[in-house]
Amino acid sequence: MTNLRILRGAGLSVLCVFCTATALAERVTVTINGLEEDMLESARANLELKQYEERDVSAAQARRLFDRGKEQIVRSLEPFGFYNPSVDGRLERPEPGKFHAVYDVKVGEPVIVQQSSIEVAPEATALDPVKQAVQKFEPRHGERLDHATYERSKDQISKALANDGFLGAQLVRHKVSVVRSANTADIDLAWDVGPRYRLGELRFSKTQFPDSFLQKYKLWKDGEYYSADKLLALQQSLVDADYFTSVAVAPDLEHAANGEVPVDVMLIPAKRTLYTANLYFGTDSGPGAKVGVQRRWLNKRGHKLGGEIEYSSRLEEYSVKYQIPKPGPRPRNYIFGVGYRDEETDTSTSRMFRLAATQVADRWKGFTRTVGLQYLNGDFEIADERGQTSLLYADGLLTRKQANDIYFPTSGYSLLYGLRFGFEQVLSDTTFAQLRAEGKWLKKVTADGRVIFRAALGGMIVDDFDALPPELRFFAGGDRSIRGFDYQAIGETNASGGVIGGEYLIAGSAEYEHFFFQNWGAAVFVDAGDAFKSSFDMNVGAGIGLRWKSPIGMVRVDLARPVVTDLDGGWRVHLIIGPDL
Template structure:
């Protein structure tokens, strides 16, 4: 072999051929000589020792994937001041699973959940052996036991028998479930909130079968609340009596006050700034207050909110709010005073909200001017699902809204309004996402020109139809001013692809309009842009063409924030 002469201390470069994917990554992580590649200086004796060890390490790294007869050719030589360690690997055939025998015994032997885990065991007769699949199948049995409350479940037999003569494997598992446990009393280690409020977060009763998922949900609910900075839910198995497991919840309170200042920019709003104050615990029953001041070229707003937990379960809150806003987009001017009472609560996987809002708004939209007094009951239902809050590869958002007012009942105009919106994100190919968006709305009224711009439909801008100015699309009055409509139709399809880590490109087509009546007179915009996954959210820089307009003008759009 080349390189037998003594050479000064040098570096090492490893070349591994014949393996791909997980097998290659595992081999490189196992090879001691590969670790030295990051070192600037290695002695010749150490290089030769690690090189001699490498074939056995490669063979060991391949065993979890079912390869037990690899052929490995190795070579070591010096090139200038660098040792080149070269390995060519033929992993050979994989061991075949000849039989799988899984037996569940004990009190839970008849549970359908265990039968499902057995039937779905990843290794089947005739399949190629994978140690990861074997461990995954065992984990699923453990998970089933945790979900069903069999806390003493264990494998009394767990064998993966590999016969290198016949080059086959046999799986033999015996899983003893033991007795089924139940929830005991729940205690909270804290002194800032009334225990009755905390108990409203608990969605299980004492005596119900123990389920670890319920504990995870409790920890998540308390962690998502504004009250605590750290939450630890601990089942005390060692203190169980009569198979009831007490649960201790260890809580560290957040600071009682939170202050937040922010600045930003969007092509719809221009530069913007905001300042928020949150008083997280005004008393032991969890009341809290929020205040915000925000300003941009098109909006000046001040708002306050007082939030009262209702003690009817997690997420049930009554919010009393009041605020003032001056809104000056290019199509309208309005000054609005808004007072509202909102009751929010979860309904299954949905968030349900009922509201009663009084709105006093002086407005000018084109040639329409007036003062609207509106007492509006309303309701909404929303749901957001995402595998990642900041940059989801799979997710969706759906929202439905209903509101209205009756003239003579606290209002000087009548209307009924419905709106439905949704967004879908799916990964089509590695690093390539499809984003589809739909926004539909309709208003039933014969007094549209008596209604303020906040009730009418407009579209155009960063979040609707790109290529057009914010709220610039809609029916026009006799002077050609955009005054808003009764109907909203907006749709969008977008593809984005990551080019390098945290940076990507996108192409899109948007179509939509605000209309007096339902028709398909939609304005269209197409374009492309770049994406940057920044620490504060996804930054989008888009250039769009208003293809429905004469001359097909271009417009730049800049937005920052999550996709959902």
């Protein structure tokens, strides 16, 4: 009985303590007036009281933290250059169990940079990257002292020094003197740049290739000054070679000696055989599939061999390519290929055997350059006109692409310039020369909208137009040409009214896309142009479209119809899946 009374007494005591603690528990909310954006975020992050909005706090704690808050807000504004703000506040009790802390802030006048001294040795500032980093140092005289900008500018100078070989450069003096009463600041910085290093031994980790082959990827001559850009270019060349799953290039500063720094390259080999498979669908091509296999390296010289098969409702194609790399400061790839292509469209059918020998140079004056010889042999039918052809011709191509995002760019462009020519005296059924140019440009113009412009031009001189197969003639119409028209429906016609293509091409497009939701949008567009021999006849298609940023890329569904044309036609659906550029 005595034990029972003790237990009851203990229980009542615990209950009383719990109820008392609950009664004393308070909650607090915080409002900061007078600050915007980054300064408001900084004040909230530095305000200790803000951390108690989701926690219980006693009345004594709330008052103590509230009093500290004024000084915490003042300190949070110093990185933005405001050293003399005024902070008034009040701690309100809107209802029992709740506190509301209100701070009213006036940032006052900012601290202005009065003097700025930046000392870097002349041998370093003689180099453009270092010179520009010093000249662009911010904040400048007369500007607000922003500590984030100050730190960023310091880092840019240090980075420029390291990138150009001053690997031991040290910031030996860094001082910001603030006079609060005058709202002024003086900046005093000095670097000891040390010696400028040269590139030393290039050392590769053990891989599937001998060192003699890998050394061909070296992009500098012995004794050249160290440059981070050269190391990045080396890394990119090895990545582009597609022999390795991982490429890491780094200077070995620990073993730098006699003014030279060794460069280590760590490589992890990729799988030797690469298999690929793709499914696709387009209103021009119909459903299709593409499978391929590539032997990434056949031998110690890095030669490659690959084959590909593509099959759709309109196309059947087989190809084999043999590639010989030539790495170095001016890298090249020599590609020899053989293939067969059987294609049927609403306008033509073509069965062609192809031989090709090409040289591909990446990053040639900003372009990828492809030059070589092509040989075509086969038969074709265009608008009920049958033909056979045998053509040997030179082929040159310049391509360039730039975008801020691979799959869903808001800024970017693509360019293509092509030249082909062949002579009847050299294994060709006719003499011809052909020029073509294509361009596409897109730009974000509003928060959720972008414009897309596209243009295509082409022209040729040919002795016997009838000897050219469909792939060497100009057509217009279709998903990627003039929407509202069937694929290759626009071109010169023969006596029976069938489309036979043209010697010239002029086409353009203007489009506006607007995304109403994160991944869904709509488009309006106008396409126009013609493929012709002598007389240009304007064909214009216009319509609307749906856009979806899908996991496999942009999906475009367009509904368009001809609005200016001599051709018959109605509404047509166009479906395209893939990147914009």
